[in-house]
Amino acid sequence: MLVIVFLVSLIPAVVLYFWMKNRIKDDPEYRNTCRKALIKGLQSTLITVPISFVLNLLAAAVIKDHQSLLYVFVYNFFVLAFSEEFSKMFMMLKLKKKSRPWSWMETTVFMTVTGIGFELPESLVYGFMTNAIQMLVRGATMMHAVFGMIMGYFYGKAEYTGKKIYYVLSFVLPWLMHGAYDFSLQDQAGRLNDFLLFLPLIIVIINMAVLFGTVRFMRRERNSPKYTAAAGQ
Numbered sequence: 001m002l003v004i005v006f007l008v009s010l011i012p013a014v015v016l017y018f019w020m021k022n023r024i025k026d027d028p029e030y031r032n033t034c035r036k037a038l039i040k041g042l043q044s045t046l047i048t049v050p051i052s053f054v055l056n057l058l059a060a061a062v063i064k065d066h067q068s069l070l071y072v073f074v075y076n077f078f079v080l081a082f083s084e085e086f087s088k089m090f091m092m093l094k095l096k097k098k099s100r101p102w103s104w105m106e107t108t109v110f111m112t113v114t115g116i117g118f119e120l121p122e123s124l125v126y127g128f129m130t131n132a133i134q135m136l137v138r139g140a141t142m143m144h145a146v147f148g149m150i151m152g153y154f155y156g157k158a159e160y161t162g163k164k165i166y167y168v169l170s171f172v173l174p175w176l177m178h179g180a181y182d183f184s185l186q187d188q189a190g191r192l193n194d195f196l197l198f199l200p201l202i203i204v205i206i207n208m209a210v211l212f213g214t215v216r217f218m219r220r221e222r223n224s225p226k227y228t229a230a231a232g233q
Contacts, residue, residue, distance in 0.1 A: 009139025041117015077179035101230035107156035115148025147174035
């Protein structure tokens with residue numbers, strides 16, 4: 001039964017991937033880059049392991065009380081969220097170096113697909129640790145895909161506008177959302193402030209608004225030179 005639920009939970013991410021890949025049917029290079037971005041996302045999980053391992057060793061060495069609020073904060077924001085978002089951005093930039101110049105919209109698409117690639121194997125790992133309801137919620141919200149949307153959108157905006165602050169936002173915003181979501185699910189956070197009990201729901205709502213808003217944006221602006229012309233053109 002859990003195997004069936006797990007497979008069902010993957011449907012939203014798979015549908016989103018093929019929708020993005022098939023948006024432009026007459027551009028083989030675009031479709032090929034989507035496929036490569038998915039692979040880079042899968043590979044980024046391998047980079048996360050050593051980074052999170054080193055960060056965890058450092059956190060454990062500096063903060064002796066592993067049940068303390070400080071340790072839980074550092075663990076969720078840096079050991080988990082930072083290592084994962086850094087790995088995804090690193091792989092996206094590695095792919096970008098070997099590709100033709102990307103447009104603002106392509107940067108958003110390829111980073112979203114990288115997030116999907118990361119989410120698939122992570123969902124498998126969590127499948128052994130969670131119940132059916134949690135698996136379905138994870139599948140529907142597609143957190144890593146949406147964090148990738150945010151990262152790609154602001155990175156593309158930085159290239160379009162030339163304003164470096166958007167490079168910063170492209171990493172900081174998904175990192176903070178990711179860290180806040182993970183941290184707010186911990187018992188220590190709930191005891192700190194009642195508001196943090198509602199923070200996961202608030203982030204999920206924001207997450208879904210970004211997801212549907214970005215899909216709508218891509219449909220509305222699919223022929224807009226502003227978003228579809230390669231950076232620098």
